[in-house]
Amino acid sequence: MKTFSLFILAIGCAAVLFYGNMTWQEKTSSSSPPHPAKVEETGTEPDGEETADDKALIAHWPEKAQDTFLQDLKAKKPYKLALVGSTALGEEENGWSRQVKEELESTYGASLDVTIYEYDSTSIEFVNGEQAEEVLTDNPDLVLLEPFSLSDNSNLVGSKNNHESIQIFNRRLTEQNEDAVLILQPTHPIAGATYYPEQIEELQAFAEEQNIPYLDHWTAWPEDDETLADYVTENQEAPNEKGHVVWADYLLDYFIAE
Template sequence: MKTFSLFLLGIICAGVLVYGNMYWQERTSVSSEEKSTVVTESASEEKVTDNEKDVDSLMGNWPEEAQATFKKTVATGNPYKLAIVGSLALGADENGWSEQVKTELTDTYRDTIEVKIFQYDTTSLTFVNGENVDEVLEYEPQLVLFEPFALNDNSNGVGGENNQESIQIFERKLKEQNEEAVLILQPTHPIAGATYYPMQIEELKEFAEENGIPYVDHWSAWPVDDEEALGELLVDSQEMPSEEGHAVWADYLVEYFINE
């Protein structure tokens, strides 16, 4: 009888030990899963925060209105629309600065941005009063980088005042379609040996400042005071940049739109 009691007690003790071990393993497993979930969620939240900080930093040079609209648009799951508009100096057909900037923007901001190039061989007056401006507006851009045909105007007898009036008309049409749309002005490339043209560009810069229009002064990256060096950055006719000139223009704009 005593032997049987000891045997029964042994079985009970063994059962308690097995059950206790199974219970402890289960609790340990659950605890690990919970910790893993917490760590994963924390890392995910940290990654999102870091990404937001990265974007804020990259967009540091953008107009504040454009930054705000960009974030609001991306939050809805839609891409932010940026249009590059101007003359043949954009070099869109020959991997010019506009194509290079487009590539850098889409590589950096990925699917949060959509970039389209609108290149026209025209003057500012013809652009703003014809079908070209309608084509741009049909795209519904939220940000427009505008080279307002300054060199074309200079070559075709369109004065600076007319150029500025065309800019105002374009901006008004842009705002009527979308009051949150932002216009950024930039000059056409510099040319060697010019007298009136640099004055016209200076007036364009002053016009932008007086009217609160963001102005990207890429001329500061060109050797404007060295005709020989400047000539090497332009094609023979000076109507557009050479391959090296496009690189100078593109590098300046990439640093503006991607503040690394």
């Protein structure tokens, strides 16, 4: 009888211990915080990590520019983009250059450094003076050049001189940085012009002949003169607010592929 009582007591103790252990595990498990969900980071920072998003954003860029951008990203080094041209850039009046700079830096973050270089100049004055030197001193990786086409037209500088100025600048750019890339774009269109559109056609043909990427934003502007007049200032020397938006949107579609 004594032996049987001890056997029953042992079974009871074991049951109490087992139940207590299970209760403790449930309490500790329920009181532990859940594993935090991973927060996806947005934007592109020069953190040395290349992602599929980085490649997608720069899909329209020249291949050489894409390669250098991704190399700089891995090296945690900002890629330098220079927006260069005449007063048609509208830097001081929220023109297309200002809009493009702000949107690109918002999208790419610290990975992209955008600088505006606006000059009241002809192409000859630009390349032979301190203005081109100012741009080159900053050692840009990519230069988007509006090569003073309308200013040259107004000051009787012909296409030949304009193209020679571009060649000189491009040579100096690549001599100091063999990985640098030049992209050309025309100045804005104007209403009622005859010789100026021919100069722009010659500029595009020159760019193709020299294998220089050319951004033809004229395709985004109204074609008829009456409507086009609503997109430029009264003297047609620069775009107005509507014109700057058209120009900026075209360039942003190029520099930010979606």
